Amino acid sequence: MSAIAASPAIPGAEPTAEHVVYGACPHDCPDTCAFVTTVRDGRAVRLQGNPDHAQTGGVLCTKVSRYLERVYHPERLLQPLRRVGPKGSGRFEPVTWEAALDDIAARLRALAARDPQAILPYSYAGTMGLVQGEGMAARFFHQLGASLLDRTICASAGAAGLEATLGGKVGMRVEHFAESRLILIWGSNSVGSNLHFWRYAQQAKRAGARLVCIDPRRTETAEKCHEHLALRPGTDAALAYALMQQCIVHDWVDHDYVQRHTLGWEALRARALEWPPQRAAAVCGVPVEQIVALARDIGTCVQRREPVAIRLNYGMQRVRGGGNAVRAVACLPAVIGAWRHRAGGLLLSSSGSYPVRREALFRPDLLQRSPCPQPRVINMSTIGDDLLRPASPDFGPAIEALIVYNSNPVAVAPESAKVVRGFAREDLFTVVLEQFCTDTADYADYVLPATTQLEHWDIHLSYGHTDVLLNRPAIAPLGQARPNTWVFRELARRLGFDDPCFADDDEALCRQAFGEAVDFDLLLARGHVTLALPEAPFAEGGFPTPSGKCELASPRLAAQGLDPLPAVLPNHEAPGTDPRHPLAMISPPARHFLNSTFVNVVSLRDAEGEPLLEMHPEDAAARGIADGDWVEVFNDRGRHRTRARLNGRARRGVVVGLGIWWRKMGADGTNVNELTSQALTDLGRAPTFYDCLVQVRRVPA
Numbered sequence: 001m002s003a004i005a006a007s008p009a010i011p012g013a014e015p016t017a018e019h020v021v022y023g024a025c026p027h028d029c030p031d032t033c034a035f036v037t038t039v040r041d042g043r044a045v046r047l048q049g050n051p052d053h054a055q056t057g058g059v060l061c062t063k064v065s066r067y068l069e070r071v072y073h074p075e076r077l078l079q080p081l082r083r084v085g086p087k088g089s090g091r092f093e094p095v096t097w098e099a100a101l102d103d104i105a106a107r108l109r110a111l112a113a114r115d116p117q118a119i120l121p122y123s124y125a126g127t128m129g130l131v132q133g134e135g136m137a138a139r140f141f142h143q144l145g146a147s148l149l150d151r152t153i154c155a156s157a158g159a160a161g162l163e164a165t166l167g168g169k170v171g172m173r174v175e176h177f178a179e180s181r182l183i184l185i186w187g188s189n190s191v192g193s194n195l196h197f198w199r200y201a202q203q204a205k206r207a208g209a210r211l212v213c214i215d216p217r218r219t220e221t222a223e224k225c226h227e228h229l230a231l232r233p234g235t236d237a238a239l240a241y242a243l244m245q246q247c248i249v250h251d252w253v254d255h256d257y258v259q260r261h262t263l264g265w266e267a268l269r270a271r272a273l274e275w276p277p278q279r280a281a282a283v284c285g286v287p288v289e290q291i292v293a294l295a296r297d298i299g300t301c302v303q304r305r306e307p308v309a310i311r312l313n314y315g316m317q318r319v320r321g322g323g324n325a326v327r328a329v330a331c332l333p334a335v336i337g338a339w340r341h342r343a344g345g346l347l348l349s350s351s352g353s354y355p356v357r358r359e360a361l362f363r364p365d366l367l368q369r370s371p372c373p374q375p376r377v378i379n380m381s382t383i384g385d386d387l388l389r390p391a392s393p394d395f396g397p398a399i400e401a402l403i404v405y406n407s408n409p410v411a412v413a414p415e416s417a418k419v420v421r422g423f424a425r426e427d428l429f430t431v432v433l434e435q436f437c438t439d440t441a442d443y444a445d446y447v448l449p450a451t452t453q454l455e456h457w458d459i460h461l462s463y464g465h466t467d468v469l470l471n472r473p474a475i476a477p478l479g480q481a482r483p484n485t486w487v488f489r490e491l492a493r494r495l496g497f498d499d500p501c502f503a504d505d506d507e508a509l510c511r512q513a514f515g516e517a518v519d520f521d522l523l524l525a526r527g528h529v530t531l532a533l534p535e536a537p538f539a540e541g542g543f544p545t546p547s548g549k550c551e552l553a554s555p556r557l558a559a560q561g562l563d564p565l566p567a568v569l570p571n572h573e574a575p576g577t578d579p580r581h582p583l584a585m586i587s588p589p590a591r592h593f594l595n596s597t598f599v600n601v602v603s604l605r606d607a608e609g610e611p612l613l614e615m616h617p618e619d620a621a622a623r624g625i626a627d628g629d630w631v632e633v634f635n636d637r638g639r640h641r642t643r644a645r646l647n648g649r650a651r652r653g654v655v656v657g658l659g660i661w662w663r664k665m666g667a668d669g670t671n672v673n674e675l676t677s678q679a680l681t682d683l684g685r686a687p688t689f690y691d692c693l694v695q696v697r698r699v700p701a
């Protein structure tokens with residue numbers, strides 16, 4: 001790849017006929033790859049992983065290898081649109097930017113004059129870029145005094161659990177997994193959704209490490225590990241306690257580490273002793289021998305002073321007890337002293353390692369100068385209920401305007417029937433900034449065409465490694481597409497917001513994100529820089545908790561009246577509690593999609609085939625269902641028609657509907673979120689997508 005080094009796009013340099021531009025994958029994925037776009041005559045002709053970025057290793061996943069198909073997709077939105085049909089019909093007419101922005105600004109101004117809290121931004125990580133994410137948007141909504149959005153839809157339960165225990169979203173450096181001797185891949189289908197971690201796990205495996213996967217589904221990852229514990233969804237805390245119980249009774253505890261670097265050991269020890277493997281096996285629905293054997297694997301490493309590492313992921317926190325389950329698992333490395341090694345410990349998210357200058361970038365201080373300095377907070381995970389809520393003293397004003405960007409809530413939020421009813425409200429004014437006409441865009445009053453990552457500036461942190469990446473525009477915006485930042489700048493101008501921060505351009509925003517903490521010239525020159533961080537962050541304790549220790553028992557949770565120890569909580573919808581709906585449904589990511597992104601890229605959709613429900617052969621036989629039959633999955637919230645797949649991946653009692661299809665591409669215009677509930681987790685106010693009881697019946701083709 002010497003051509004890359006030979007002709008980087010240098011500011012001010014004459015563009016040659018063919019040149020390359022450094023970029024960053026924008027998608028919501030822990031890997032945050034560095035990529036290199038080859039541009040010929042103004043058109044991107046090739047996109048490859050950057051071989052000079054160690055974490056990317058020159059390799060992109062199948063999805064983003066197809067990114068050019070997405071950028072140049074015939075259905076890209078390339079002009080602003082105004083609704084002409086009923087809500088949801090997706091019938092629009094083209095309109096100029098000028099007319100669209102003037103009308104949107106006028107509508108927002110009128111609402112804000114009454115109560116700006118009637119306006120709600122709705123966004124998530126369609127791009128993880130700090131600039132096209134909340135860069136200019138947060139400034140705009142802060143100055144407006146709009147309702148704040150509690151961004152809980154993905155990771156906040158696990159984040160709360162980790163924060164209570166370790167003190168933040170911090171942990172092992174991903175590259176050191178290559179040297180681990182025992183790796184627990186816990187609630188993660190790494191092959192599909194964390195490919196670049198999986199490369200390190202493979203390296204460790206080749207060097208003799210043992211890989212254990214803990215996942216209700218027999219995933220592509222589970223198949224490639226030495227051992228697979230197919231536990232029931234939502235039973236991870238019980239398993240973690242049983243492993244700790246075995247460490248205690250066999251004395252695989254690192255007493256010195258526990259004494260010096262943890263808080264609450266005696267209390268945790270007593271609780272763990274209540275969880276002999278037999279008890280956990282009954283709760284988790286796995287053979288007791290498997291738990292005992294896994295504990296023995298851990299004990300062997302402890303005795304040999306070899307590193308044990310846990311790659312925890314978000315799949316295990318989407319149930320009622322998700323926050324506490326993360327707490328329980330996060331105690332384990334401290335108990336066995338795994339943090340002493342750089343290849344030991346745990347990684348859930350590394351995003352807390354970055355020195356982001358949030359105040360400078362997002363300007364929360366602007367709230368003080370807004371008409372509503374302390375706006376209410378709306379939880380994005382209960383948008384279904386909240387859109388249907390009338391004004392009340394408790395709730396405040398009804399939501400009257402919704403500005404959606406970087407998200408597709410009609411497809412991804414739980415309990416779709418209510419979400420759809422909310423979005424269908426004729427009195428709701430909805431603006432959607434999008435690259436494609438998604439399920440959500442169908443309900444918009446205005447759809448504003450957004451640029452893709454090849455067309456705008458951005459700067460990225462990662463939640464799976466600890467490098468900063470810069471994304472420079474490789475091509476001009478297609479059609480009339482514009483970056484999110486441009487739209488919020490234009491609206492700010494129309495609303496008379498005169499703080500100089502609204503004039504910052506995107507490159508300036510990129511510079512502000514980390515300030516002096518990151519060498520921006522180096523970023524400009526090669527696209528990525530590595531943070532200077534310790535090799536083994538907690539080898540000598542020093543956790544970012546108030547006590548500086550790993551808080552096995554949490555004084556902060558106790559102060560809130562919560563259980564200070566990790567609690568074992570049954571699901572909201574625990575199997576066996578509802579005879580009409582005996583099956584537990586989980587809906588983890590499909591390998592060829594990224595949430596609901598890429599569903600409209602034909603080559604990737606073809607790879608996924610069609611929406612499916614994986615079933616265990618016995619559960620299927622009991623219902624007269626054969627492989628490939630049409631079935632209806634249903635509960636009291638809704639029904640979803642799909643095809644049954646008996647591929648050996650589902651465990652007994654659990655069905656799997658891989659997400660997240662666009663509703664309009666489903667057989668009956670629905671997807672799995674027709675079934676999921678708006679109930680929240682124990683910590684972090686997060687959704688419980690995998691805590692969902694259903695029944696399944698065969699239906700005629």
Ligand SMILES: Nc1nc2c(c(=O)[nH]1)N[C@H]1C(S)=C(S)[C@@H](COP(=O)(O)OP(=O)(O)OC[C@H]3O[C@@H](n4cnc5c(=O)[nH]c(N)nc54)[C@H](O)[C@@H]3O)O[C@H]1N2
Pocket residue numbers: 028029030154186187188189190192193194214215216217219232233234235236313314315316317319586588589590591592593594595596659660690
């Ligand atoms: N290809 C692809 N990659 C993605 C995504 C995608 O949609 N597609 N999504 C991205 C996003 S937004 C995120 S947040 C991350 C998510 O990353 P994760 O949430 O880690 O997603 P997965 O890797 O699919 O792993 C989740 C696994 O958890 C399992 N699981 C479900 N319930 C439980 C449980 O109760 N306990 C345990 N132990 N396991 C359980 C599921 O079967 C699944 O295999 O991935 C990102 N990467």
Ligand SMILES: Nc1nc2c(c(=O)[nH]1)N[C@H]1C(S)=C(S)[C@@H](COP(=O)(O)OP(=O)(O)OC[C@H]3O[C@@H](n4cnc5c(=O)[nH]c(N)nc54)[C@H](O)[C@@H]3O)O[C@H]1N2
Pocket residue numbers: 026028123124125126127132153154155405406407408409411412413433434435436438450451452453484587588589594595596597659660672673676689
């Ligand atoms: N049943 C079920 N539901 C789930 C999950 C599950 O596992 N099961 N996972 C949950 C999780 S972890 C998450 S993170 C959420 C994800 O939910 P979302 O964050 O809504 O993610 P996507 O569905 O990928 O939608 C992102 C949208 O942003 C758009 N976009 C991308 N870049 C830009 C840009 O620069 N500008 C603008 N304006 N738009 C852009 C894309 O075109 C895409 O339509 O879904 C959640 N929903």
Ligand code: SF4
Pocket residue numbers: 025026027029030031032033060061062063064065195196594
């Ligand atoms: S989606 Fe993830 S693995 Fe794929 S290119 Fe982007 S960051 Fe890399």
Ligand SMILES: [Mo]
Pocket residue numbers: 028153154155
């Ligand atoms: Mo997510």
